[in-house]
Amino acid sequence: MRILDKYILKKYLSTFLLILVLLLPIAIAINVSEKIDKFLRHSHLSVGEIIEDYYVNFVIIFGNTFMPLALFIAVIFFTSKLASNTEIIAIHSAKISFTRFLKPYFIGATIVTIFALVMNHFVVPRSNKVFDEFERTYLKKKKFKDDNLRNVNLQLGENDYIFFKSYSVKNNIGYDFSYEKFDGNKLTHKLMANNIRWIEKDTVFKLTNIRKRILLNNRDSIVTIRSLDTLFNFTPKDLVNVDYLAKEMNSIELSQFISKSRARGISNLNTYLVELYKRTSLPISSYILTLIAVALASRKKRGGMGVNLAIGITLMFVYVFFLKIAEVLGAGAETNALFMVWFPNLVFGSLAIYLYLKNVNS
Known part of the structure; x- marks a missing residue:
């Protein structure tokens, strides 16, 4: 030089x-x-x-x-x-x-x-x-914008889907929840709940008034459960598209999040x-x-x-x-x-x- x-x-x-x-x-x-x-x-x-x-x-x-x-x-x-x-x-x-x-x-x-x-x-x-x-x-x-999301759907995997009629971002509660599992085009398992709440400290979802339906070859099995704590392959952050979440992830995490969200069927x-x-x-x-x-x-x-x-x-x-x-x-x-x-x-x-x-x- x-x-x-x-x-x-x-x-x-x-x-x-x-x-x-x-x-x-x-x-x-x-x-x-x-x-x-x-x-x-x-x-x-x-x-x-x-x-x-x-x-x-x-x-x-x-x-x-x-x-x-x-x-x-x-x-x-x-x-x-x-x-x-x-x-x-x-x-x-x-x-x-x-x-x-x-x-x-x-x-x-x-x-x-x-x-x-x-x-x-x-x-x-x-x-x-x-x-x-x-x-x-x-x-x-306010920590979060107080919005209710309507008719939320998300693909968790190749054959797993969830639906909410509405979801409160502020309270982390979803209403008229449904989880469906398919084998190809055939529905094999369906779980419905009146509401689903995210328990952040335990990182689990609490479901209430549950109806669990399993589709067998010649009959259906239906079980009613009062409440249930369970895990799903998503968190409330996956349901909302907010700017600050993008800014807080490094580029590797952000790229993985985008790929994961695309696989789940999120369009925008x-x-x-x-x-x-x-x-x-x-x-x-x-x-x-x-x-x-x-x-x-x-x-x-x-x-x-x-x-x-x-x-x-x-x-x-x-x-x-x-x-x-x-x-x-x-x-x-x-x-x-x-x-x-x-x-x-x-x-x-x-x-x-x-x-x-x-x-x-x-």
Whole structure:
């Protein structure tokens, strides 16, 4: 690696870290001002617990969220400074092409991308779990949205199915429950109950007013039972499609959950797919944003660094807007989650290629 490469790579990483370090205290200060009254309502909650369970994870989660913004601003900032000091002109005068000039930038982008991939797929989900649990316990009035699910059905295995006429998410109780077991197309076993309750501490289901029917070759056997504690191959989390569950699973767990849910016949898993896909698409955007930033800032402009920063921040907000729209649309049942998650990268990737070719050919 040349001295020039080391110089640019050092600037790339140090400026990126500096911008990130400057953004996080601002976010923490705003959050503290919004949450301080809620913290004070819980007299038993110590400062140590707030810092360890809330703000340590806040830094991990929002630091990861701010990475693209910090990276983009950092590259525009120090590249504009190189241009204003005529260092880039000297580099081109030394017969170093724009493509060769990009090499240390892409080495830096690779370092950031690998770090972000590890964070997104494994570290941030764990932080989300602790952070969300803290919020649900101390900062929100309700742990779960009080909804009743209607006509719930779930496939537990190749030949096992369950049905609920309704299910209360708040109370973890299902009504008019039915469990059916098939041998091919033939029903062999059916269990019905007026209600079924999830006992979390024992990880079992309690059924009441049960009618158990076994279909034999020449007759049926029907048994009535008052109550029964039993196990099923599902939990209440499998019945609801909620965003925070996806965020709290690492990518291996999330992939397994999606595969398991598909086998059970759950049709709309786009909320989970969006979460899984964006854990890769967002880190990969480091290359796109780096290329756009270098292409915009490598030429000396009238107005200097301020113009480049204004253009860059505007583009960054447009990119974030595209990301949020893509996430919302991608979670819809009728959309292709993979395409919607990668759509912002495709649009800005096209812009990056256009700016790159413009710089190469000029």
